[in-house]
Amino acid sequence: MTIAADANESAIRTRALRMVYHPGLMQRSKVALHSLNLDVPRASIYGFLGQNGAGKTSTIKILVALQMASAGRAWIMGTDVIHPAARQHIGFMPENPYFYEYLTAIETLVFYGKLSGMHGPSLTKKADALIEQFGLKQSRNTRMGEFSKGMRQRLGLAQAVLHEPAVVILDEPMSGLDPLGRRDIRNEILALRDRGCTVFFSSHILGDVADICDRVCIIHKGQHVAEGPISALLNQKVVEVEMAFSGIGPEGLPRLAEQARRAWHDGRLYRLLAADDDEALRLRAEAEAGGGTLRAMIPHHESLEEYFVRVTGEEGELKLLLDRAAEAASKKNAPVEGEKAAEAEEGAPAP
Amino acid sequence: MSVWIIALNTFKEAVRDKILYVLTVFAILLILVSRGIGWVSYGGELTVTTDLGLMAIWLFGALIAIFIGTGMIYKEIDKRTLYTILSKPINRWQFVLGKYFGLLLTIYVNLAVLTAVFFGYLAMVGAPVTLALGQALALTFVEMTVVTALAIFFSSASTPVLSAIFTFLLFTIGQLTKWVVDLGSVLQQSAPWAEKMLLALYRVMPNLHNFNIRQEAVQAHELHKALAISPGETLNVVLYGLSYTAALLLAAIFVFRRRNF
Numbered sequence: 359m360t361i362a363a364d365a366n367e368s369a370i371r372t373r374a375l376r377m378v379y380h381p382g383l384m385q386r387s388k389v390a391l392h393s394l395n396l397d398v399p400r401a402s403i404y405g406f407l408g409q410n411g412a413g414k415t416s417t418i419k420i421l422v423a424l425q426m427a428s429a430g431r432a433w434i435m436g437t438d439v440i441h442p443a444a445r446q447h448i449g450f451m452p453e454n455p456y457f458y459e460y461l462t463a464i465e466t467l468v469f470y471g472k473l474s475g476m477h478g479p480s481l482t483k484k485a486d487a488l489i490e491q492f493g494l495k496q497s498r499n500t501r502m503g504e505f506s507k508g509m510r511q512r513l514g515l516a517q518a519v520l521h522e523p524a525v526v527i528l529d530e531p532m533s534g535l536d537p538l539g540r541r542d543i544r545n546e547i548l549a550l551r552d553r554g555c556t557v558f559f560s561s562h563i564l565g566d567v568a569d570i571c572d573r574v575c576i577i578h579k580g581q582h583v584a585e586g587p588i589s590a591l592l593n594q595k596v597v598e599v600e601m602a603f604s605g606i607g608p609e610g611l612p613r614l615a616e617q618a619r620r621a622w623h624d625g626r627l628y629r630l631l632a633a634d635d636d637e638a639l640r641l642r643a644e645a646e647a648g649g650g651t652l653r654a655m656i657p658h659h660e661s662l663e664e665y666f667v668r669v670t671g672e673e674g675e676l677k678l679l680l681d682r683a684a685e686a687a688s689k690k691n692a693p694v695e696g697e698k699a700a701e702a703e704e705g706a707p708a709p
Numbered sequence: 710m711s712v713w714i715i716a717l718n719t720f721k722e723a724v725r726d727k728i729l730y731v732l733t734v735f736a737i738l739l740i741l742v743s744r745g746i747g748w749v750s751y752g753g754e755l756t757v758t759t760d761l762g763l764m765a766i767w768l769f770g771a772l773i774a775i776f777i778g779t780g781m782i783y784k785e786i787d788k789r790t791l792y793t794i795l796s797k798p799i800n801r802w803q804f805v806l807g808k809y810f811g812l813l814l815t816i817y818v819n820l821a822v823l824t825a826v827f828f829g830y831l832a833m834v835g836a837p838v839t840l841a842l843g844q845a846l847a848l849t850f851v852e853m854t855v856v857t858a859l860a861i862f863f864s865s866a867s868t869p870v871l872s873a874i875f876t877f878l879l880f881t882i883g884q885l886t887k888w889v890v891d892l893g894s895v896l897q898q899s900a901p902w903a904e905k906m907l908l909a910l911y912r913v914m915p916n917l918h919n920f921n922i923r924q925e926a927v928q929a930h931e932l933h934k935a936l937a938i939s940p941g942e943t944l945n946v947v948l949y950g951l952s953y954t955a956a957l958l959l960a961a962i963f964v965f966r967r968r969n970f
Contacts, residue, residue: 422796425969450796473797
C-alpha cells in the first residue's frame with residue numbers, strides 16, 4: 359500500500375487511519391477507527407454513513423485537526439491535515455454548531471472570516487451576502503444567544519463556506535432540522551458541488567443522502583464496509599412490486615391476502631405487495647378475476663436504507679471478521695515486509 | 710494576526726462577564742471606604758488609605774484573573790465553540806496566546822480604571838500621589854501577567870473548579886515564598902533535607918512576593934525616597950515575571966497541543 363497522496367486525485371484522502379481512545383487507567387482502550395482508507399473525488403458530494411459510534415465523527419475530527427490520529431495519515435487537497443495550511447482548504451460545520459452567544463450574526467461571520475485570513479470591506483460584504491443567502495437578513499444584528507437551532511445551523515454553514523474553501527466538511531448537517539431547513543441545506547450542498555466544491559458530510563438521514571450524494575462510504579465499527587456511487591452499490595434487482603387496485607372493498611380478497619407479502623386498503627385503493635415480478639403477475643390475474651382493476655404497478659428496488667441495514671447487519675459483521683482475519687494472516691506471514699512498509703509510510707513526505 | 714483576533718474576541722467575552730463588574734465595584738468600594746478604615750486605625754490615616762487602595766487593586770486584579778481565567782479554555786471546549794475555531798487555519802498556540810492576551814487586556818483595562826479611581830481619590834483626600842506608588846502598581850500589573858498565565862495554564866488542562874483551586878493555591882503559596890526560604894534557614898541544622906526541599910519548592914513556585922513592594926511604596930514618601938526599590942531591582946523583578954509567564958505559557962501550549970477534542 360502506498361502512503362503518498364496524489365495531489366491531483368482526491369480532495370480528501372486517508373491511508374491506514376487509526377484512532378484509539380484511552381479512557382484512563384484500569385479502563386480498556388477503544389478502537390474507534392481501524393485502518394480507514396478514503397478517497398473522496400473533487401467536486402463531488404460524498405456521504406459518510408455509519409451507525410452511532412461507527413467512527414464518523416472521529417474521522418471528521420481528524421480531518422479538521424480537532425483530534426490527532428493514533429496512526430495513519432490524512433490529506434486535504436494534497437496537504438497533510440497536521441499542517442494548518444490544510445485547513446485553508448476546509449470549511450467545517452460541526453454537529454449542532456455553537457457560537458459565542460454575545461456576538462451578533464454579522465460579528466460571528468466577520469470573526470470567522472478574519473480567522474480564515476479574510477479582512478477589510480470585502481469580508482463584511484461577503485458576510486452580508488451570505489446572511490442574505492441563508493435567510494438571516496432580519497437577524498443580522500441579533501445576538502447568537504437568541505438564535506434558534508435551525509438559524510444556528512444555517513449560520514454554521516455560512517461560516518463554513520465564507521472563505522470559499524475547496525472542501526466543505528459537515529457533521530450531521532440536517533440533524534434536528536424541520537423539512538424546510540433540511541431542504542435549504544440540501545439545496546446549498548448541491549449548489550456548492552455545482553460551484554466545484556467538494557462536500558463531505560455525515561448523516562443519519564439516508565433519504566437525503568440518497569437524493570444528493572454522488573458517492574457514499576459506509577463505515578461500521580471503525581472500518582469501511584462499502585464505498586462507491588449509490589447506483590453501483592444498491593441491488594438493481596426488483597425486490598418488491600407494489601400494486602394498487604380499484605373495485606375491491608376494504609374487506610379485500612382472502613386468497614390475495616394470504617399469498618401477497620402484504621395486503622391493505624388505504625381508504626381509496628386496495629394495495630398488494632408481491633415478492634417479485636412472477637408473483638405480481640399471478641396476484642394481478644387473481645385480483646382482476648375478483649373484480650379489481652389495476653391502477654398502478656410499481657417495482658421497488660433496494661433503497662439506501664435497506665442496503666445500509668444489510669451491510670451494517672450480519673453481512674457487515676461477517677465482512678469485518680473476514681477482513682480482520684485476512685489482515686492478521688498477512689501480518690503473520692510477512693512481518694518483515696509489513697514493518698518495512700510501515701517505516702516507508704512513516705517516512706513518506708507530505709504531498 | 711490570529712492571536713490578536715482571538716484576544717480581541719476574548720476581551721469582548723470577558724467584559725460581558727458579570728463577575729468582572731461585581732469584583733470591580735467591590736474594589737472601588739474598598740478604595741472608597743479605606744479612608745474610613747484609616748480613621749479607626751492606629752497610625753497615619755492617609756497611609757492606611759493608600760495601603761488599602763494598593764491592596765484592593767492587587768487583590769481584585771488577581772481574583773478576576775482566577776475567576777474568569779480558569780474557566781476560559783474549558784468553556785470553549787464545553788460549549789464546543791472551539792470546534793469551529795480550531796478548524797480554521799490557525800495553530801493551537803495562537804489560540805492559547807489569544808485567550809491569554811485577551812484576558813490580560815481585560816485585567817489591564819480593569820486595573821487601569823481602578824488605578825485612575827485610586828489616584829483620583831488620593832488627590833481628593835490630600836494624600837500624596839507618588840512615583841513609588843506608580844512603581845508598586847506597575848509591579849502589580851507584571852504580577853497579573855504571571856497570575857493570568859497560571860490561570861490559563863490550568864484552564865488548558867483541567868476543569869474550571871480544579872483550575873481555580875490550583876491557581877488560587879499557587880497564588881497563595883507564591884505570596885509566601887519568602888517565608889518558605891526563612892523556614893528552610895531555620896531547619897538548616899535540624900533537618901537539612903527539609904531545607905533542600907523547601908529551597909527546591911521556592912525555585913519552582915512563582916515567587917509572587919517579589920512583586921509586592923506596596924509597603925515600601927507607601928513608606929517611600931515619608932522616607933523622602935522617589936522610588937520604593939531601585940530601578941535595577943525593578944528590572945530584575947520584571948524580567949523574572951516575564952520569564953515565569955513565558956514558561957507557563959509554553960507549558961500551557963504543550964499541554965493544549967496534545968489534547969484531543
